[in-house]
Structures are given as C-alpha cells and as structure tokens.
Amino acid sequence: MVFMTTTANVQTEPVSAPAAGVNWTPLQEAGRDHLWMHFSRMAPFQEKPMRVIDHAEGVYLYDDRGQKILDGLSGLFVVQAGHGREELANAAAEQAKKLAYFPAWGIANEPVIQLSERLASYAPGSLNRVFFTSGGGEAVESAWKVAKQYFKLTGKPMKHKVISRMSAYHGTTQGALAITGLPAMKQAFEPLTPGGFRAANTDFYRAPEHGDDLVDFGLWAANRIEEAILQEGPETVAAVVLEPVQNSGGCFTPPPGYFQRVREICDRYDVLLVSDEVICAFGRHGTMFACEKFGYEPDIITCAKGMSSGYGPIGAMIANERVMEPFLQGTNFFPHGYTFGGHPVSAAVSLANLDIFEREGLNQRVLDNEQAFGDTLRKLLDLPIVGDVRGDGYFWGIELVRDKGTKETFDAAARELLIKQFLPNALMDNGLYCRPDDRVNPVIQVAPPLISGQAEFDEMEQILRGTLQDAWALV
Incomplete structure (x- = not known):
C-alpha cells in the first residue's frame, strides 16, 4: 500500500490493521525480507503485507x-501516454536487440542523436544542447554544475550560488537537495553542498495582504528573488532554479507577469534562469515545455x-547556445x-513516445x-475540508483545511491521522491512486495520464468526495 507524507512520500501504517488471518503471499514475504522501498517507513511492512501492483x-x-x-x-x-502501450514496449525490444547499451562518452549512437535533435526542436529559442541523464534529480545536479x-x-x-523557492523540491542528490527548500528533507543528510538560498514561492492562497490582486502578488514574489540575489551579492549567484508550477505545497501556479x-x-x-520541468514538461500543461505556455525563455x-x-x-539538461559556447x-569540457x-533503449522509447x-x-x-x-475538481469546494483547488493543465492540488473561513490548517496530530494514515489507504481502497502530501500544508495532488477525459475526471471527483467526507468525519 502507498502511504505518503511530510518529508516527501514517506509511507506509514494504515489506521487499522488488516483483518486477522490475512495470508502473506510468497511475493509479499520476499518484499518484506528484501525490498527497501523509497521514502518509506519500513517497520509497518514487517507486520502488514504490502500492496503489490500487478x-x-x-x-x-x-x-x-x-x-x-x-x-x-x-x-x-x-505515464503521460498511459499504461500498456505496446508500441513503446516494442520500441524498447527492437532497440535492445540492435544496440542495448553504449555510453554517450565521446561516441554517439543513433537514438541518442535523434532524441537530442527532437528535444532541441521543441525547446524555445537557442536551447539546442541536450545533456542526458538517468532522471530528474541528476538533471538538476547537472544544471548547477x-x-x-x-x-x-x-x-x-x-x-556559484543558487536561488530557489521556499518549500520547493528539486531532487535528492546532495546538490539538488541543497537547492530544495524543504528543511525536513535535508536534516538527515546535512551538511549539504553549500550555496543554496531561498526566496518566496507563489502560494497566492496564503497571501492575504495582496487581496485579489494576482498581478501585484506576482510582482512582489518575483522581486523577492532580486532581493535574495542582492543579499548574497550578484557576483556570487550563478543561477535561479524554478519550476513553472511548483509541485511541493500543492501546485503553486505562476501569477501573470511573474516569470x-x-x-x-x-x-x-x-544569472542563469533554470526552468525545472521534471514534472511540468511533456504535456503536463499542454505544451512540450511549460515555459512556452507561461511565456518565458530560460537558459x-x-x-x-x-x-x-x-x-x-531518462532525463535531460537542455542548455542554450550561450551556456554551451x-x-x-x-580543450574545455564538462x-x-x-x-x-x-x-539507447530509453532514447528509442522516448522517440516513440513523442511520436504518440x-x-x-x-x-x-x-x-x-x-x-x-x-x-470538475472545484466541485469539491462545497466540502468543509476543502479550502482551495488550484492548478493548471493536468496538474492540480486540493488543499485541506480545518476552517475554510480562516484558512486554518491542521495540527501535527490531525496531519498524522489524515495524510499519513487514513487518506492514502482509503483512496486506494476506494479505487484512486493519487498523492496526499503535507510537506507544506495538507494537500491532495492529482495528475492523471494525458489520455484521460471527462469520465476519468468525474470518477476522480466522486472518489475524492466520498473519501474526504469520511476524512472530515474522522477529524
């Protein structure tokens, strides 16, 4: 079972133990004895069988x-294109038969060249140079380096310094974690790479001093980045790293004019502007790169x-010609x-995915x-536990509150009950996999495959509605 919580997606035990007499399958026993899961409290799985997706x-x-x-x-x-796409599996198999592996270290191969050209064609301006990684955290690490x-x-x-935003998440490597703005995620690994500094994020729901003036708030938030650069000294700041829509905290969208x-x-x-689109790229907001939708050109x-x-x-850092020059x-090299x-196999699969x-x-x-x-999601605002519904494209957050009028959030004990124990299990049992999270304030995030439509939106809303009604009764 998936149990997500504060310091990322930490898994915890359900509210009630499984019924007596539940049998462990051989696979669950093997998982209990050998699998060390990511961002997970492992103790509960010694007593209760884990859910296995088949x-x-x-x-x-x-x-x-x-x-x-x-x-x-x-x-x-x-999984933008949805599960079970045979042509993607076939693309992987065909490439593995032809050339399963070769490093991109001074010698190239066909799919990696083709994918770099394809990504450059989608990227704005002169962002033409593609450096491949295994995933998103490595891409952020590469960008800082x-x-x-x-x-x-x-x-x-x-x-050499980097300015990022409060409560933003950018990865788990020592460098990417130093850019991350979530103190609880860092404490176990400090001291981290020096040089990461924070500015305000764009949480408009909790910015009452700006009233209804979203443009004014966006200008204020952007100017906090300038303030941070000046505080550290412009001669020491190398980059500003921002997500187009900030994930951690529940889908903080950029106000008009912000970027x-x-x-x-x-x-x-x-200072180099880095658009961290590990989540936001490839259609999550309706464009290949979200910076295009929000009208800015990063470096x-x-x-x-x-x-x-x-x-x-697979992941990538895409740089403009200025950075590459x-x-x-x-004899210079990176x-x-x-x-x-x-x-090569991941590159070939990515090409087939982009064809879809x-x-x-x-x-x-x-x-x-x-x-x-x-x-459809905003229908949930009639529930007493739902304070805000925000997002863009196929990336939305539902903030949960104790009091809608005052926007009072839940205390630690209620968060433990709601976010770490009840909601993840109840949602899955009711037929919906999504993300309860309280790295900032308690939210539920939904980001379905891009092939989803109104039928899936309605199904999500109905499951969320029933489960949140039960959650409200619980607290």
Missing part, C-alpha cells in the same frame, strides 16, 4: 488482489519523467556524466480539457 492498462492499475484503481498521478507524474563551470570559464569564478519579471532580474545580474531546462512516459528511465573552445545517461504525442495530439488534448478538469 499490471496496468490505459489509465488503470490492477493490484495483486485484482482491484482496479484509477491512476490519478500518472505513476509519479510520469554546468552553471558553476560556465562562470568559471567566462571569468566570473565567484558565481517575465524573473527573466528581467536574471538578465540584470547575469537551461531540466526534464525527465514524461519524456518516455515511464517506459524507460565556452565548452566549444579549445567533466561530468552518468553511466546510463542517454541510454504528435499523432494523438496529447498536448492539445490537455489544453482542450484543462478547464473541464479544473471545473
């Missing part, structure tokens, strides 16, 4: 007990997840790489349906 098709998961579960999170914001080296090569060696002002600030102080894009729809592990001079970065995007018009499907998706 197979998936379209927008549905099926567990080892035969239960059908709507995948309301695309796995983990990943290249930013530091870029300024060393261009005569500004003091520029345009951030771009001006970065240009003024010679670097980091991406992963939906590039292959999860049919192969010093690395084309003389002393950084990954064994599986640009894996174009053939089935998945980006346009999101644009056509995002209003209906939001409207």
Whole structure:
C-alpha cells in the first residue's frame, strides 16, 4: 500500500490493521525480507503485507488482489501516454536487440542523436544542447554544475550560488537537495553542498495582504528573488532554479507577469534562469515545455519523467547556445556524466513516445480539457475540508483545511491521522491512486495520464468526495 507524507512520500501504517488471518503471499514475504522501498517507513511492512501492483492498462492499475484503481498521478507524474502501450514496449525490444547499451562518452549512437535533435526542436529559442541523464534529480545536479563551470570559464569564478523557492523540491542528490527548500528533507543528510538560498514561492492562497490582486502578488514574489540575489551579492549567484508550477505545497501556479519579471532580474545580474520541468514538461500543461505556455525563455531546462512516459528511465539538461559556447573552445569540457545517461533503449522509447504525442495530439488534448478538469475538481469546494483547488493543465492540488473561513490548517496530530494514515489507504481502497502530501500544508495532488477525459475526471471527483467526507468525519 502507498502511504505518503511530510518529508516527501514517506509511507506509514494504515489506521487499522488488516483483518486477522490475512495470508502473506510468497511475493509479499520476499518484499518484506528484501525490498527497501523509497521514502518509506519500513517497520509497518514487517507486520502488514504490502500492496503489490500487478499490471496496468490505459489509465488503470490492477493490484495483486485484482482491484482496479484509477491512476490519478500518472505513476509519479510520469505515464503521460498511459499504461500498456505496446508500441513503446516494442520500441524498447527492437532497440535492445540492435544496440542495448553504449555510453554517450565521446561516441554517439543513433537514438541518442535523434532524441537530442527532437528535444532541441521543441525547446524555445537557442536551447539546442541536450545533456542526458538517468532522471530528474541528476538533471538538476547537472544544471548547477554546468552553471558553476560556465562562470568559471567566462571569468566570473565567484558565481556559484543558487536561488530557489521556499518549500520547493528539486531532487535528492546532495546538490539538488541543497537547492530544495524543504528543511525536513535535508536534516538527515546535512551538511549539504553549500550555496543554496531561498526566496518566496507563489502560494497566492496564503497571501492575504495582496487581496485579489494576482498581478501585484506576482510582482512582489518575483522581486523577492532580486532581493535574495542582492543579499548574497550578484557576483556570487550563478543561477535561479524554478519550476513553472511548483509541485511541493500543492501546485503553486505562476501569477501573470511573474516569470517575465524573473527573466528581467536574471538578465540584470547575469544569472542563469533554470526552468525545472521534471514534472511540468511533456504535456503536463499542454505544451512540450511549460515555459512556452507561461511565456518565458530560460537558459537551461531540466526534464525527465514524461519524456518516455515511464517506459524507460531518462532525463535531460537542455542548455542554450550561450551556456554551451565556452565548452566549444579549445580543450574545455564538462567533466561530468552518468553511466546510463542517454541510454539507447530509453532514447528509442522516448522517440516513440513523442511520436504518440504528435499523432494523438496529447498536448492539445490537455489544453482542450484543462478547464473541464479544473471545473470538475472545484466541485469539491462545497466540502468543509476543502479550502482551495488550484492548478493548471493536468496538474492540480486540493488543499485541506480545518476552517475554510480562516484558512486554518491542521495540527501535527490531525496531519498524522489524515495524510499519513487514513487518506492514502482509503483512496486506494476506494479505487484512486493519487498523492496526499503535507510537506507544506495538507494537500491532495492529482495528475492523471494525458489520455484521460471527462469520465476519468468525474470518477476522480466522486472518489475524492466520498473519501474526504469520511476524512472530515474522522477529524
């Protein structure tokens, strides 16, 4: 079973133990004895059998007990094209038979070249240079490293710091974790890589001093980034790293004009703007890269997840020609790489996945349906436990509150009960996989595969409604 919580997606035990006499399958026993799961409290699985997902098709998961579960999170914001796409499996098999592996270290292969060209064609402006990684955290790590080296090569060696936003999540490597703005996620691993600093995020729901003026709030939030650069000293700041829509905290969308002002600030102080699109790229907001939708051109894009729809592990850092230029001079090179970065099979699968995007018009499907998706979820605002519904595209957050009038949130004990114990199990048992999370304030996030439509929106709303009514009665 999936039990997500504060310091990322930490799994905890359900409210009540399984009924007496529940038998462990051999697979569950093997999982109990040998599998160390990510972001998970392992003790509960020594006593209670874990849920095992057996197979998936379209927008549905099926567990080892035969239960059908709507995948309301695309796995983990990943499975854009849906589950069970045979052509993606076939693309992997064909490439594995032809060339299963070769590193992208000074020698290329056909799919990795083709994918780099394809991604460059989608990216805005002169973002033409694609550095492949195994996933999103590695892409963010690569972006910080290249930013530091870029300024060393261009005569500004003091520029090494990064400004990111409060409560934002950017990955688990030592560098990406230093950029992350969630203190609880860092404490076990400190001291981290030095150089990460924070500015305000765009949580408009909890910005009452700005009233209803979203534009004014966006200008205020963007100016906090300038303030952070000036506080640290522009001669020491290399990059600003921002998600187009901030994940942690529950889908904080950018106010109108926000990114345009951030771009001006970065240009003024010679700071690279990194658009962290590990979640937001590849159709999650109806465009290949979300920066296009929100009207700004970064210097670097980091991406992963939906590039292959999860049919192969892959990520990328995409840099513009300005960043690449010093690395084309003389003996300069980027002393950084990954064994599986640009894996031929994952690259071939990603190409086939992008073919599906174009053939089935998945980006346009999101644009056509995002209003209906939001409207359907906003029906939940009639519940006393739902304070806010916010998001964009196929990426939405539902903030839970103790009091709608005052926006009072839940205390630690109630969060433990709601987010760590009751909701994950109840939602799955009721047929919906999504993400209860309280890394900031308690939210439920939904981000279904891009092939979803009104029928799936309605199903999500109905399951959420019934489960949240039970949750409200519980607290």
